[in-house]
Amino acid sequence: xxxxxxxxxxxxxxxxxxxxxxxxxxxxxxxxxxxxxxxxxxxxxxxxxxxxxxxxxxxxxxxxxxxxxxxxxxxxxxxxxxxxxxxxxxxxxxxxxxxxxxxxxxxxxxxxxxxxxxxxxxxxxxxxxxxxxxxxxxxxxxxxxxxxxxxxxxxxxxxxxxxxxxxxxxxxxxxxxxxxxxxxxxxxxxxxxxxxxxxxxxxxxxxxxxxxxxxxxxxxxxxxxxxxxxxxxxxxxxxxxxxxxxxxxxxxxxxxxxxxxxxxxxxxxxxxxxxxxxxxxxxxxxxxxxxxxxxx
Amino acid sequence: xxxxxxxxxxxxxxxxxxxxxxxxxxxxxxxxxxxxxxxxxxxxxxxxxxxxxxxxxxxxxxxxxxxxxxxxxxxxxxxxxxxxxxxxxxxxxxxxxxxxxxxxxxxxxxxxxxxxxxxxxxxxxxxxxxxxxxxxxxxxxxxxxxxxxxxxxxxxxxxxxxxxxxxxxxxxxxxxxxxxxxxxxxxxxxxxxxxxxxxxxxxxxxxxxxxxxxxxxxxxxxxxxxxxxxxxxxxxxxxxxxxxxxxxxxxxxxxxxxxxxxxxxxxxxxx
Numbered sequence: 001x002x003x004x005x006x007x008x009x010x011x012x013x014x015x016x017x018x019x020x021x022x023x024x025x026x027x028x029x030x031x032x033x034x035x036x037x038x039x040x041x042x043x044x045x046x047x048x049x050x051x052x053x054x055x056x057x058x059x060x061x062x063x064x065x066x067x068x069x070x071x072x073x074x075x076x077x078x079x080x081x082x083x084x085x086x087x088x089x090x091x092x093x094x095x096x097x098x099x100x101x102x103x104x105x106x107x108x109x110x111x112x113x114x115x116x117x118x119x120x121x122x123x124x125x126x127x128x129x130x131x132x133x134x135x136x137x138x139x140x141x142x143x144x145x146x147x148x149x150x151x152x153x154x155x156x157x158x159x160x161x162x163x164x165x166x167x168x169x170x171x172x173x174x175x176x177x178x179x180x181x182x183x184x185x186x187x188x189x190x191x192x193x194x195x196x197x198x199x200x201x202x203x204x205x206x207x208x209x210x211x212x213x214x215x216x217x218x219x220x221x222x223x224x225x226x227x228x229x230x231x232x233x234x235x236x237x238x239x240x241x242x243x244x245x246x247x248x249x250x251x252x253x254x255x256x257x258x259x260x261x262x263x264x265x266x267x268x269x270x271x272x273x274x275x276x277x278x279x280x281x282x283x284x285x286x287x288x289x290x291x292x293x294x295x296x
Numbered sequence: 297x298x299x300x301x302x303x304x305x306x307x308x309x310x311x312x313x314x315x316x317x318x319x320x321x322x323x324x325x326x327x328x329x330x331x332x333x334x335x336x337x338x339x340x341x342x343x344x345x346x347x348x349x350x351x352x353x354x355x356x357x358x359x360x361x362x363x364x365x366x367x368x369x370x371x372x373x374x375x376x377x378x379x380x381x382x383x384x385x386x387x388x389x390x391x392x393x394x395x396x397x398x399x400x401x402x403x404x405x406x407x408x409x410x411x412x413x414x415x416x417x418x419x420x421x422x423x424x425x426x427x428x429x430x431x432x433x434x435x436x437x438x439x440x441x442x443x444x445x446x447x448x449x450x451x452x453x454x455x456x457x458x459x460x461x462x463x464x465x466x467x468x469x470x471x472x473x474x475x476x477x478x479x480x481x482x483x484x485x486x487x488x489x490x491x492x493x494x495x496x497x498x499x500x501x502x503x504x505x506x507x508x509x510x511x512x513x514x515x516x517x518x519x520x521x522x523x524x525x526x527x528x529x530x531x532x533x534x535x536x537x538x539x540x541x542x543x544x545x546x547x548x549x550x551x552x553x554x555x556x557x558x559x560x561x562x563x564x565x566x567x
Contacts, residue, residue, distance in 0.1 A: 008392075014470050015391030019399065022384035025440035030406050033417030040417070090314075097311035101304075104312070110554060111315035114322060117550045119499035121517045122539045125524055126325045129532050137324060169318065201303075230412050233501040237521060251413065251502070258416045259506060267416045274413060282408050 034275065040268040052265065059269040068245055068253070069270070075160055076250040079167070080228040080281075087168045088220055091175030092213070096205075098176070099183040112173040120170060124234035127166050128153075131238070153239050156246035163247045166234050171227065175220045182216040183209070218289045225281050229274060250274050329537040349537035353523075356534065358511050359541065362519035369431050369504075369515050370497045376439035377493060378486065384440070385448030386474050390460065400449075406442030415506055422507055433507045434515070438497065444489055451485040452478050487556070495546055516542040 041059050043052040063069055098109045115123060130137050131152040139149050152162045186209065194204045232252045235241060241248030241256065248256075251274065258267035328335075329350065335343040353359070387393075388400055411418060418437055419428075427433040455478055463473045479486075501517040508514045514522070520542045524535050540547075 011391055012393040015387045015393035015396065018383045018387035018391070018470075022380040022403075022440040022445060023399065025380065025436065026403065026406060026442070028421065029411050029418055029437035029440070030409060030414065030442075031402065033411075033414040033421065034409050036417050037414065094311075094314070097307060097314075100307065102308055102311055106554075108311050108315040110551075111319040114547075114550070115318065117495050117499075117546050118543045119501065119517050119520075119546075121499075121501045121521055122543045123321065125520070125535055125539045126321045129328070129536065130321065130324070132532075137320075169321070173318070226408065226410070230410060233517075236501070236505075237524070255415065255502065255506070258419070264416055264420070271413065271416055275409060278408060278413070 037268045037271045037275070040265055041272050043265055045263050045265040055265075059265055062266060063269055063273070068248075071245050072248045072250055072253045073273070075246070075248060076229065076277075078160065079164060079249060080225065083164050083167045083171065083228055084221060084224040087171040088175055088217070088224055090168065090172040091220065092179050092217075094172060094176040095179030095183055099180055112176055114173070115170045116174040116177075118170075120166075120231060120233040121237060123170065124166060124237035127169075127234070128238055131162055153247075154243055156243050159239050159243060159247035163235060163238060166238070167228070167231065170231075170234075171224065175224065178216050178220050179213065182213050186212055214289070218286070221289070222282050222285055225285060226278065229278055250277075325536045325540055328533050329540050331533070333531065333533045349533045350541060353534045353538035353541060357519060357523040357538070359516070359519065359538070361511055362514055362516040362542075363545075365431060365513060365519075366498055366515040366517075369434055370494050372431060373435045373438055373497050374490060374493055376435065377441050377444050377489075380440050381444035381448055382474070382479065384445045385452055386470075386478060388445065388449045389452035403442045403445050406440075407446075411437035412503060415503060418503075419506055428507055429509050429513050430507075431513055434500075434504045434513070435497075437503070441493070444493070447485060447489055448482060451482045455481050491553075491556070498546055 040052075042054060042056060044055045044058075046052040094112045098105060098112065102108060133139060133151045133154070134149045136152075138152065142148075142150070150158070152158050190208055191204065194208060199207070229249075229251060232249050232255075235247060235249055235252045239247040241252050245253075250270065254267050254270045254274065257263050257270060330345050330347070331343045332346050332348070384403070388396060388403075414437075422428050422433045422436075425433075427436070459477050459481075460473055463477050468476065498515075499517060500515075501521070504515050504518050505521070508518060511519075520538055523538055
């Protein structure tokens with residue numbers, strides 16, 4: 001290759017200069033911490049004057065023997081396995097309803113979308129009230145049918161499910177928007193052509209709409225995976241991970257380990273697990289679904 | 297009833313049933329907030345209305361300060377994001393330089409590995425910088441937003457090259473071209489991204505909870521959680537009033553700009 005001309009080299013410098021401020025912050029608060037997290041997971045937690053020292057895989061041995069970790073990991077996986085498909089499925093249903101002919105469409109769309117703009121921490125307070133044993137709305141309705149009181153958030157078997165309901169309620173309307181955008185970009189001629197062919201609505205959905213929505217489904221579900229591990233605000237308000245860690249999620253456990261027990265090395269080790277899990281799920285999903293995506 | 301009519305009736309009923317179910321928590325919160333405490337769990341249609349819960353909540357905690365903090369926080373983040381993401385997006389969209397591909401991949405990586413997850417290390421960094429318990433510390437990790445850079449890059453790429461060249465022929469430098477040509481044409485993207493960013497950071501909780509510990513820096517979300525857990529016990533009317541208050545600005549903005557809001561989320565979603 002010949003030496004780049006002067007103007008070309010000036011363009012390089014301009015490009016780099018424009019990028020510098022953003023890249024400095026990006027490296028400082030995303031890439032560097034991601035690397036130091038892995039590094040720190042091989043050291044002990046510095047306490048007082050005792051400095052952190054290299055301990056090899058000991059933190060990981062602790063991790064494997066930590067019952068709470070396994071419980072929290074299984075909670076997180078259950079949480080993802082339930083909330084992702086349900087909220088994405090509901091989002092699609094909502095989008096199809098709101099996209100079609102429907103009386104009072106404006107209100108319906110508002111109702112679906114409203115939870116999205118509210119702080120999760122605030123809506124968790126409202127849901128707390130729903131779940132209050134005896135007085136809460138759910139128990140009042142059950143009471144009207146003569147059913148007994150239930151301690152939704154205090155029962156280890158029900159706490160995680162109760163937390164999941166809030167996440168689904170909050171997320172579905174958000175994902176609906178993306179489906180709605182995709183639905184509105186489908187050419188109406190397709191529907192007319194299908195109607196002439198005599199295809200039923202269900203056939204049309206299965207053969208035309210759904211395949212055309214695959215890129216959106218991919219996008220939405222990758223987002224849903226990330227959100228399911230990232231959004232833990234409601235756990236703080238509703239259960240604080242209890243009872244007995246029954247509703248604790250991975251990021252919440254990381255928070256507790258780092259900022260309640262101040263065991264930062266172990267918290268780093270847990271963060272590594274979260275990073276690996278997230279990357280594996282997002283990439284796996286991408287390759288799995290990508291094959292079935294029909295790009296236009 | 298014909299089959300299509302039945303079909304439509306079922307769909308309408310289903311859509312409305314779900315909508316009511318989705319709206320129920322909000323209706324419920326409004327009900328308890330505007331009625332005296334004894335009607336919190338009793339649904340008498342003629343229960344007297346009151347604004348007292350809001351007054352009590354407002355007086356029970358320094359909400360005015362929390363609102364100011366949240367306002368400063370989202371403004372700081374928004375301005376920072378606009379400036380930094382615009383410059384970076386411009387570089388990726390219209391400049392050829394070695395390393396641009398790798399650097400862009402690193403930017404996109406942030407969509408997966410968000411600062412929200414790296415709380416332990418980012419806290420250590422903030423302590424090293426002496427920024428613990430400042431509004432800057434809450435905002436800094438989010439300013440170089442991978443999402444913002446990507447969104448603006450896509451928009452800038454749609455700007456016709458001829459416009460860019462015409463301006464350059466007239467002697468405009470790269471920054472002048474950016475200011476005169478690219479930014480004005482990207483206004484809808486800025487609006488969309490701005491709405492998404494403001495609502496996201498107004499609602500953010502975990503990171504502000506970790507790096508703040510005083511009234512002077514806490515945003516409303518953290519203020520609300522402190523208020524609801526420590527001060528109030530179980531006075532639901534007041535807690536619900538406070539809850540509505542903190543969500544109020546966003547909810548009102550949402551009602552007023554519903555169409556723009558939905559459209560901007562759509563636009564922001566087409567990555």
